[in-house]
Amino acid sequence: MSYAVEVKNLTKRFGNIQALNDATFKIGQGEVYGLIGPNGAGKTTTLRIISTLIAPTSGFVKVFGLDVTKQSDEVRKILSYLPEESGAYRNLSGMEYLQFMAKFSNVNTEQAVKEAAEISGLGERLKDRTKTYSKGMKRRLLLARALMTKPKLAILDEPASGLDVLHAYHVRQIIKSYVKQHGITVLLSSHNMLEVEFLCDHVALINKGKIILEGKPADLKQKHSSQNLEEVFAKVIGYA
Amino acid sequence: MLKGFTTILIKELKELIRDPKILIGMIVLPLVMFPVLGLVIGYAQQTAVEQTQKSAELILIVDNDGGYWSQQLIGNLSQATNIVVLNNTTPQQVIDEGILAQYNRTEFIEIPSNFTATINAHFQKNPNLTAAVNVYSIFQEGGIFSNIGGSIGSSIVTNFNRVVAPNILATTPSTIIRGQIQAGVDPAQISSVLYLQSIALPITIMILLTYSMQIAATSVAMEKEEKTLETLLTVPVDRFAILMGKLSSTIIVAGAAAVAVMLGYNFVLGNISATVQAGTAVDLAQLGLVPTPLGYLLLGISLFVTLLSGLALAVIMSAFSEDVRGAQALIGYIYPLIFIPSLAMLYIDPNSLPVALQAVFYAIPYSHPIIASKAITMGNYSTAIFGIIYVAVFTLVIMYIASRLFATEKILTAKFRFAQKKKKLAEQTD
Numbered sequence: 001m002s003y004a005v006e007v008k009n010l011t012k013r014f015g016n017i018q019a020l021n022d023a024t025f026k027i028g029q030g031e032v033y034g035l036i037g038p039n040g041a042g043k044t045t046t047l048r049i050i051s052t053l054i055a056p057t058s059g060f061v062k063v064f065g066l067d068v069t070k071q072s073d074e075v076r077k078i079l080s081y082l083p084e085e086s087g088a089y090r091n092l093s094g095m096e097y098l099q100f101m102a103k104f105s106n107v108n109t110e111q112a113v114k115e116a117a118e119i120s121g122l123g124e125r126l127k128d129r130t131k132t133y134s135k136g137m138k139r140r141l142l143l144a145r146a147l148m149t150k151p152k153l154a155i156l157d158e159p160a161s162g163l164d165v166l167h168a169y170h171v172r173q174i175i176k177s178y179v180k181q182h183g184i185t186v187l188l189s190s191h192n193m194l195e196v197e198f199l200c201d202h203v204a205l206i207n208k209g210k211i212i213l214e215g216k217p218a219d220l221k222q223k224h225s226s227q228n229l230e231e232v233f234a235k236v237i238g239y240a
Numbered sequence: 241m242l243k244g245f246t247t248i249l250i251k252e253l254k255e256l257i258r259d260p261k262i263l264i265g266m267i268v269l270p271l272v273m274f275p276v277l278g279l280v281i282g283y284a285q286q287t288a289v290e291q292t293q294k295s296a297e298l299i300l301i302v303d304n305d306g307g308y309w310s311q312q313l314i315g316n317l318s319q320a321t322n323i324v325v326l327n328n329t330t331p332q333q334v335i336d337e338g339i340l341a342q343y344n345r346t347e348f349i350e351i352p353s354n355f356t357a358t359i360n361a362h363f364q365k366n367p368n369l370t371a372a373v374n375v376y377s378i379f380q381e382g383g384i385f386s387n388i389g390g391s392i393g394s395s396i397v398t399n400f401n402r403v404v405a406p407n408i409l410a411t412t413p414s415t416i417i418r419g420q421i422q423a424g425v426d427p428a429q430i431s432s433v434l435y436l437q438s439i440a441l442p443i444t445i446m447i448l449l450t451y452s453m454q455i456a457a458t459s460v461a462m463e464k465e466e467k468t469l470e471t472l473l474t475v476p477v478d479r480f481a482i483l484m485g486k487l488s489s490t491i492i493v494a495g496a497a498a499v500a501v502m503l504g505y506n507f508v509l510g511n512i513s514a515t516v517q518a519g520t521a522v523d524l525a526q527l528g529l530v531p532t533p534l535g536y537l538l539l540g541i542s543l544f545v546t547l548l549s550g551l552a553l554a555v556i557m558s559a560f561s562e563d564v565r566g567a568q569a570l571i572g573y574i575y576p577l578i579f580i581p582s583l584a585m586l587y588i589d590p591n592s593l594p595v596a597l598q599a600v601f602y603a604i605p606y607s608h609p610i611i612a613s614k615a616i617t618m619g620n621y622s623t624a625i626f627g628i629i630y631v632a633v634f635t636l637v638i639m640y641i642a643s644r645l646f647a648t649e650k651i652l653t654a655k656f657r658f659a660q661k662k663k664k665l666a667e668q669t670d
Contacts, residue, residue, distance in 0.1 A: 014653070051474045054649040073476065081474040087466035104475040142471075 002065065004029045004153055004185035005050060010059035012045050012209075019045040021209035022059070027202070032179060032186040034200035036193060036229065042209040043189035044084060044157055050187065051081035051155050063153055077106065080151035084158040084189075086142055087130075094126035094133070094141050098148065105149040116141075116148035119174055136167030143171055147178055154179065156188040160195060168195075175199055193229035205233050212236055273576050280584040287592055298322045299396075300339070300348035302329050307356025309371070313400060313409075314351075320399065331376055335419055340378070349396070350374040362408055370410050373397075377427045378416045418619060442582040442610045444504075445543065448497050449550050449578050449606060453571050456490045456551040457558035461567030464558075470652065479646040483555065487639075490551050495544060535616030538624040542612040545628055549605050549635035550574070556642050560654050581607035589614070605631045 005027040012020040020042045027033040035043050048054045050061050052072040061068045066075045088097045095113065102112040117126055120140045130138060139160070146154055159175060160168040176199055179186050190196050196203055197217045205213040213220065213236050217229055226232045233239075299317055303310050303325050317323050324343060326334070331350050334340060340348060351373055358371040373396065400409045413426040463469035472482060531539065553574060558567035581604050584590075590601040590611060601607050608627035615623035645651050 048470075048652075053470060053473055053652060076474055076476040079474070081471065083467060083470040085467050086471050087468055089468060090466065101471075101475065104477045106476075145471075 002029070003027060003062075004031065004064060005033075005187060006060075006062040007046070007050070008060055010046065010049065010061060011057045012042075012049060012054070013057045018209055020049075020056075023206070023209070023211045024059075025204045025211055025214055027185060027187060029185055030180075030183050031201045032175070032188070032199050034196040034203040035187065035189040035206055036191065036196050036203055036233065037189075037206035038191060041206045043206055045209075046206070047081070047155050047157050047187065047189055051079060052076055053081075078152040079155060080146045080149060080153070081155045082142055082146040082157060082159060084161055088133075088138060088141055088145075090131035091129060093129050094120070094122055097130060097141065098126070098145055101145050102148060107149045112148040115150075116144035119147055119178060120144035121170065136163050136170075139163055139167065139171060140174075143174060147174070147184065150182050150184060153185045153187065156186060158190055159188055160192070161190075172199060193233065197229050203229065205236060207237055273579060276576075276580055277583055280580070281587050283588070283593075285587075287588065298324065298343060298345065300324050300326070300334070300343055300345050302326045302331065302334060302348060302350040304328065304330075304353045305351045305355035309356040309359040310351045312404070313355075313373070313396075316400060316403060317396065331374065331414075331421055334376075335416055335421070346378045348376055350376065359404075359408060362405070370407060372410045372412045374412045374414060376414045376416055376421060379427045379430055439586055441501075441613045442585055444501050445546075445606075445609050446578055446582040448501060448543075449547065450575060452490060452493070452497065452547055453550050453554035453574065454568060455493065456486070456554040457561075457567040457571045458564055459486050459490065460555050460558040461561050461564045464561070464652075465563040473651070479651075480643050483642055483646045486555060487548070487551055487642075491544075491548060495547075497547075499540070501543065531616045532619075534621065535619075535624075538621060538628065539609065539612050539616055542624055542628050542631070543609045545631045545635055546605055546609050549631055549638055550578075552635060552638040552642050556638065556645060559642075559645050559651050577604050578606045580604075582610060585610045585614075602627075602630070605634045 003026045005025075007026070008024050010020050010023040011018075023042070023046060025033075035046060037043055045054070049056050050063065050068060052068050052075050055069055063075050064078060066078075068075050088094070089100075092100065095117075098113045098116045099109060102109040102116075105112065117123075120126070120143070122137060122141060122144075125133070125137065126141075130141065133141065139162075143156070143159060146156065156175070160171045163171060172195060175186060175188070178184070186199075188196075188199065200217060202215070203217055203220065204211050213232070215223070220229065220232050221227070224232045224235050226235060299321055301314060301317070301323055303314065304327075306327065314323065314325060326339070329339075331348075334348055340346065355371050355373070358369055362369040362371065394411070397409050397411055401407060412424065413428075415422045415425045415427045415430060460469075463472065473479065554571055557570045557574065561567040561570050581601055584601075585607070590598055590607070593601065602611075608631050612624040612627050615621070615627075645654070
């Protein structure tokens with residue numbers, strides 16, 4: 001089976017700090033894969049390496065068979081990354097922002113923007129400058145930007161972080177339905193275990209830079225006799 | 241007192257004082273900058289006085305009169321200082337034959353052929369008649385202290401009139417510009433006309449550079465602060481294109497500003513020469529002291545490449561900050577390199593400095609538009625061209641560093657650290 005993402009023995013050091021320690025996992029094509037763990041566990045570092053932003057200290061990552069370090073330009077053509085706490089250009093309207101970002105991809109700009117308008121559900125507000133948006137509206141815009149080009153791999157860092165119930169629900173619905181509909185592989189990170197359970201086909205638990213557990217949410221709950229992933233995580237790290 | 245004011249004040253002070261970037265920018269830099277400027281100004285004043293004293297050490301006299309009173313004047317002067325007397329030589333010959341350079345002088349005195357006859361007439365016929373000696377001075381484009389010591393002419397007149405008779409002697413000043421005598425034009429008068437150039441252009445360039453650098457730094461820092469840079473770096477776009485896009489937009493604004501400066505400068509110089517022409521018969525254009533179109537072009541290019549280098553450096557500096565405030569504080573470290581040469585050149589001609597200081601002045605790229613502005617006025621295009629080449633090479637190096645920075649993760653992870661190393665590292669690791 002060819003994988004969408006292959007991560008092998010991935011290590012990253014920032015000075016004396018070991019951010020990632022020999023992480024290994026694989027993501028099948030069309031899967032929604034969740035990387036879960038507490039703050040500082042190494043989730044964002046992993047996503048940043050896969051999305052070509054930073055280079056690993058050792059180990060390798062392949063995205064659809066392309067090496068993220070050696071073939072970063074090619075990798076960028078097939079992935080889309082939504083950073084945690086990312087923003088949009090304050091003085092551009094939502095529409096202008098989408099047009100600006102769509103022009104970098106190989107898809108039809110008009111079509112992509114139309115798609116994004118539908119995904120975001122922002123309607124007429126897309127004509128307003130993004131500095132007038134609420135946090136939830138901004139996140140919907142950015143998620144729409146990440147998905148509008150129908151990338152082969154979407155990397156979403158805490159996609160619903162900090163959003164109220166309704167905005168978080170909207171964002172999760174988009175991920176759940178849209179990516180399945182278009183066969184997009186998704187790698188997302190979250191510390192919200194319920195969100196992960198709802199969205200992901202496969203999860204990896206990460207703690208102190210190491211992958212400590214991997215599998216399907218249902219299998220993991222059964223194996224560890226737990227009600228939910230939160231309990232699984234607590235048991236695995238010896239907290240419960 | 242306002243409720244909560246003290247609490248907020250203390251918190252704000254703590255934040256400001258604990259940010260080393262602000263502390264250095266606001267307190268340490270002024271503490272360094274002003275003493276340096278003080279030294280420069282002091283040096284400029286001292287140099288001007290020394291030059292005057294040096295002028296008085298040896299006076300070059302062309303005696304085209306040869307009569308009784310010219311001998312009296314020469315005798316009078318020889319008692320006060322060393323003199324060299326030339327006979328039957330025209331002022332233009334003194335210049336053309338390199339006699340000034342031979343004696344390392346910038347001024348000489350001509351006693352005209354009617355000198356004795358005029359003084360005799362003063363005593364015998366008309367006490368209102370005044371004899372004149374002609375004082376020729378090479379025009380030097382210096383700073384605002386360039387005429388602090390005055391000319392040797394005034395001391396000669398004072399002394400002679402005291403010994404012989406009140407108001408019997410006057411001087412007729414003339415200026416030597418590029419080897420040509422501009423008869424009846426006082427170099428002090430030209431200096432006062434060009435005073436504007438000595439002050440306005442350096443200040444304008446200073447403002448233009450600092451403002452443009454702030455824009456460029458803010459542009460990158462804003463991307464980091466608003467977290468848009470991470471997204472941009474993962475889309476299929478050449479990272480050099482991102483850098484060039486950012487620089488180019490600022491360059492367009494800065495280029496427009498450079499053109500505006502040139503137009504304003506040209507207008508002001510033209511206006512002043514017109515005014516002066518009517519009032520005192522000093523026409524800068526006629527004297528060849530208004531830059532030619534080539535001069536303006538070179539000045540424009542010099543300003544442009546300097547702006548470009550400043551902008552590229554601002555982009556690099558801002559890459560080491562996490563937000564707009566940090567970027568602006570970091571850019572503040574470059575300001576002394578802009579302010580010190582700009583302010584110093586209000587007072588001095590860099591060529592009058594010792595070689596080591598000259599090297600420092602010429603090494604700072606932000607000095608060059610000001611050096612160029614003075615050089616082109618004097619028709620010294622090679623200095624302007626040298627400056628352009630130097631700044632262009634400096635800019636290329638800076639651009640290369642900036643492009644390398646954008647090509648690697650350093651653009652995201654590089655931080656200018658003081659004491660918070662561990663804290664910053666921890667922030668990167670999630």
